[in-house]
Amino acid sequence: MSLEQTQDQALAAGKAAKWPLIVWTLYVAAFVTFGVTMLAGAILAHLKRPQLEGTLASSHMTYAICTLWVTAVVAAFGLAAPFDFAGMVLIPLTLWQLLRIIRGFLRAVDARPIDKPYGLF
Numbered sequence: 001m002s003l004e005q006t007q008d009q010a011l012a013a014g015k016a017a018k019w020p021l022i023v024w025t026l027y028v029a030a031f032v033t034f035g036v037t038m039l040a041g042a043i044l045a046h047l048k049r050p051q052l053e054g055t056l057a058s059s060h061m062t063y064a065i066c067t068l069w070v071t072a073v074v075a076a077f078g079l080a081a082p083f084d085f086a087g088m089v090l091i092p093l094t095l096w097q098l099l100r101i102i103r104g105f106l107r108a109v110d111a112r113p114i115d116k117p118y119g120l121f
Contacts, residue, residue: 019048020060020108027064027101042068060108062117067100070120096120 026041042065049061071093078089100121107114 016052016055016057017108017111019044019052020057020064020104023048023060023064024101024105024108027067028105031098038068038071056111056113057108059113059115059117060104063100063104063114066118067097067104071097 023041023045026037026044030036030038030041045061045064045068049058049065052058052061074089074093078086078093081089104114
């Protein structure tokens with residue numbers, strides 16, 4: 001392998017490493033924007049996942065997409081529930097979501113993949 005190929009691979013890995021950080025930052029901002037930036041982050045994850053296939057960033061994109069869909073389904077259930085039951089659904093959902101976002105962000109900063117991107121935890 002030549003030096004030029006090695007430099008090209010390092011450059012590609014560096015570019016791939018920024019996308020999980022961008023997605024997780026959008027997910028964190030969702031707590032202030034009432035979920036709007038989470039939707040933007042999930043769209044970005046859907047668009048970038050095929051390009052990032054084979055890199056550690058791919059597992060982050062899958063994890064972020066799963067986080068959005070589980071959040072959407074459980075939030076819809078919680079919002080449709082009677083008022084006193086909604087808090088019992090939405091508060092644990094928010095904590096679960098926050099834990100996943102922190103875990104994803106920290107693993108992205110450390111340049112580590114998500115072990116089980118389709119898992120709930």
